[in-house]
Amino acid sequence: MTGPILSLRGVSKSFPQGGLLDRLLGRDSRIVALDAVSLDVMRGDVVGIVGESGSGKSTLAGLAVGLARPTSGEVLLDGQSMAELMRDHAGPWRRRVQMVFQDSSSALNPRKSVARCLGETLALRGVPKAQRDSEIAELLTLVGLGPEIGPRLPHELSGGQRQRIGLARALAMKPEVLIADEPVSALDVSLQAQVINLLSRLTRELGLTLLFISHDLALVRTLCSRIVVMRKGVIVEEGSCLDVLDRPQHPYTQALIAAVPKGLAGRRTPLPVRAEAAAPETREDIHGAA
Numbered sequence: 149m150t151g152p153i154l155s156l157r158g159v160s161k162s163f164p165q166g167g168l169l170d171r172l173l174g175r176d177s178r179i180v181a182l183d184a185v186s187l188d189v190m191r192g193d194v195v196g197i198v199g200e201s202g203s204g205k206s207t208l209a210g211l212a213v214g215l216a217r218p219t220s221g222e223v224l225l226d227g228q229s230m231a232e233l234m235r236d237h238a239g240p241w242r243r244r245v246q247m248v249f250q251d252s253s254s255a256l257n258p259r260k261s262v263a264r265c266l267g268e269t270l271a272l273r274g275v276p277k278a279q280r281d282s283e284i285a286e287l288l289t290l291v292g293l294g295p296e297i298g299p300r301l302p303h304e305l306s307g308g309q310r311q312r313i314g315l316a317r318a319l320a321m322k323p324e325v326l327i328a329d330e331p332v333s334a335l336d337v338s339l340q341a342q343v344i345n346l347l348s349r350l351t352r353e354l355g356l357t358l359l360f361i362s363h364d365l366a367l368v369r370t371l372c373s374r375i376v377v378m379r380k381g382v383i384v385e386e387g388s389c390l391d392v393l394d395r396p397q398h399p400y401t402q403a404l405i406a407a408v409p410k411g412l413a414g415r416r417t418p419l420p421v422r423a424e425a426a427a428p429e430t431r432e433d434i435h436g437a438a
């Protein structure tokens with residue numbers, strides 16, 4: 149049996165609180181964003197991470213993607229510790245774990261066209277210049293966009309198109325794990341459904357492991373196979389998404405579900421059936437054999 153693709157072992161993360169004056173006066177204190185969190189994510193899992201604001205979801209995401217180091221504990225990718233993988237060079241970790249943000253426009257350079265932005269990401273992955281244009285076209289197709297989008301600047305795209313480009317850029321690295329931090333909360337409901345449809349299709353077709361951070365329990369129910377419920381830096385409940393949402397054991401999960409307008413957390417969001425652009429079947433079909 150293969151082990152988890154991503155593991156957190158007793159991971160804590162704290163941040164200093166207060167300013168320089170507080171520290172000079174010895175009023176140094178720290179806020180504990182994550183408190184001894186352990187979590188195993190199996191390859192191909194689609195895991196929803198939910199919890200109130202400030203519960204530590206984004207901190208967990210930042211540690212998993214390698215943007216920050218834990219204060220204590222260990223983050224492992226396929227059994228190898230982050231500290232080990234990043235000792236010489238952060239590249240291997242960064243390539244294998246990618247992130248999509250709530251608002252892709254802040255992650256895209258306003259002066260760079262879509263094609264240039266994707267081309268630079270492909271260059272980081274070591275794709276030869278001669279192959280980049282065809283890979284850019286494939287990536288655009290993969291996220292349901294046409295080649296006419298290539299020359300456009302971020303401000304010439306709709307919010308939904310920008311999220312798709314954010315996703316295409318993450319996929320350009322051929323990641324094994326994708327972390328999506330509130331990827332649709334800035335979009336209107338119909339665009340949310342399109343992006344969720346896309347994520348659902350891509351995780352299936354590319355065999356991606358997805359961590360989907362959201363406040364929207366109905367979206368989590370639609371997309372995810374597992375769910376992790378966080379509160380105040382700890383995991384209070386985890387398990388199969390349907391089990392936890394239908395039969396929550398922890399009072400906090402019960403309260404979260406009760407706070408959702410009646411019936412909403414219990415339904416699957418009706419995603420419009422739409423003709424997605426014909427998608428390749430496997431990672432290799434998309435990018436050629438590695």
Ligand SMILES: Nc1ncnc2c1ncn2[C@@H]1O[C@H](COP(=O)(O)OP(=O)(O)OP(=O)(O)O)[C@@H](O)[C@H]1O
Nearest residue numbers: 163164179180181200201202203204205206207208
């Ligand atoms: N860089 C930082 N410096 C200081 N405190 C931080 C920092 N990042 C996060 N925190 C604190 O850590 C706690 C957890 O924050 P985090 O952003 O992980 O929560 P969250 O569950 O993602 O919240 P939200 O749903 O609002 O995005 C919060 O109290 C937050 O204020």
